[in-house]
Amino acid sequence: MHDVNIKENIYAENDHIAHHTNHDLTHKAAFALNVMGSPGAGKTTALENIIKRLKAYEPVVIEGDIESDIDAVRFRSQGVKAYQINTFGACHLDAPMVRNAVQNIDFVKPGENAEGKILKGSVIFIENVGNLVCPAEFSIGEHANLLISSAAEGSDKPYKYPLAFEKAEIILLTKTDLIPYLEFDEEYFISGIRHLNKTAKIIKTSVKTGEGFDEAAALIEEFAGEAIGGHHHD
Numbered sequence: 452m453h454d455v456n457i458k459e460n461i462y463a464e465n466d467h468i469a470h471h472t473n474h475d476l477t478h479k480a481a482f483a484l485n486v487m488g489s490p491g492a493g494k495t496t497a498l499e500n501i502i503k504r505l506k507a508y509e510p511v512v513i514e515g516d517i518e519s520d521i522d523a524v525r526f527r528s529q530g531v532k533a534y535q536i537n538t539f540g541a542c543h544l545d546a547p548m549v550r551n552a553v554q555n556i557d558f559v560k561p562g563e564n565a566e567g568k569i570l571k572g573s574v575i576f577i578e579n580v581g582n583l584v585c586p587a588e589f590s591i592g593e594h595a596n597l598l599i600s601s602a603a604e605g606s607d608k609p610y611k612y613p614l615a616f617e618k619a620e621i622i623l624l625t626k627t628d629l630i631p632y633l634e635f636d637e638e639y640f641i642s643g644i645r646h647l648n649k650t651a652k653i654i655k656t657s658v659k660t661g662e663g664f665d666e667a668a669a670l671i672e673e674f675a676g677e678a679i680g681g682h683h684h685d
């Protein structure tokens with residue numbers, strides 16, 4: 452009983468902070484995506500390909516890793532604003548870590564002109580620690596959850612790691628170019644998701660063919676418009 456209460460308190464405190472972060476970001480016209488998936492699922496690669504295709508939002512990346520700044524450096528070398536959070540052991544980001552990072556970011560104001568583009572605001576891609584379990588349990592202030600699941604991980608993942616699939620608004624099935632070399636049952640994968648989540652958008656992607664990234668970028672911009680359009684202060 453005592454242990455249960457401690458766990459409930461941790462979630463309540465975390466959610467309280469996440470709620471404030473979300474509110475602040477909405478007012479700054481910054482749409483936050485919690486990007487989750489196993490180590491090596493293709494999170495960073497997918498984000499690089501989506502960011503190239505964003506039309507009306509400035510991309511900002513927050514990288515969550517146990518150690519290293521490899522992914523943040525990768526984005527900075529491409530001219531993308533990127534911030535690194537190291538958890539030093541923890542298997543997920545939490546709301547205080549993200550709040551801390553977000554407070555140091557200068558977001559563009561809607562309408563501001565960057566290289567001739569009229570921007571509606573920012574999209575913050577928060578790449579969580581590579582892990583299909585813990586990140587799904589903690590809100591971090593996101594407006595939506597983007598789950599990355601690669602064909603190489605197998606088609607049974609929605610059945611074995613349900614929470615991440617249940618919470619996602621957008622699911623990318625990455626590395627579809629590898630399907631000819633794998634035992635991947637797409638119908639089984641999709642029906643596993645649909646048992647948990649009737650509404651998530653599922654998009655198949657591959658960096659080898661470029662499949663799916665135009666659609667993913669457009670969808671994220673549409674979500675951003677719905678979440679922050681009309682709510683921000685000028």
Ligand SMILES: Nc1nc2c(ncn2[C@@H]2O[C@H](COP(=O)(O)OP(=O)(O)OP(=O)(O)O)[C@@H](O)[C@H]2O)c(=O)[nH]1
Nearest residue numbers: 489490491492493494495496581625626657658659
């Ligand atoms: N064939 C193929 N390989 C891919 C694709 N997307 C990513 N990869 C490869 O998968 C590996 C992992 O990709 P990352 O984008 O670094 O994965 P990640 O999920 O960000 O990894 P962590 O941040 O370490 O959890 C790299 O070798 C990529 O080149 C794809 O669509 N097709």
Ligand SMILES: [Mg+2]
Nearest residue numbers: 494495522578
């Ligand atoms: Mg990565």
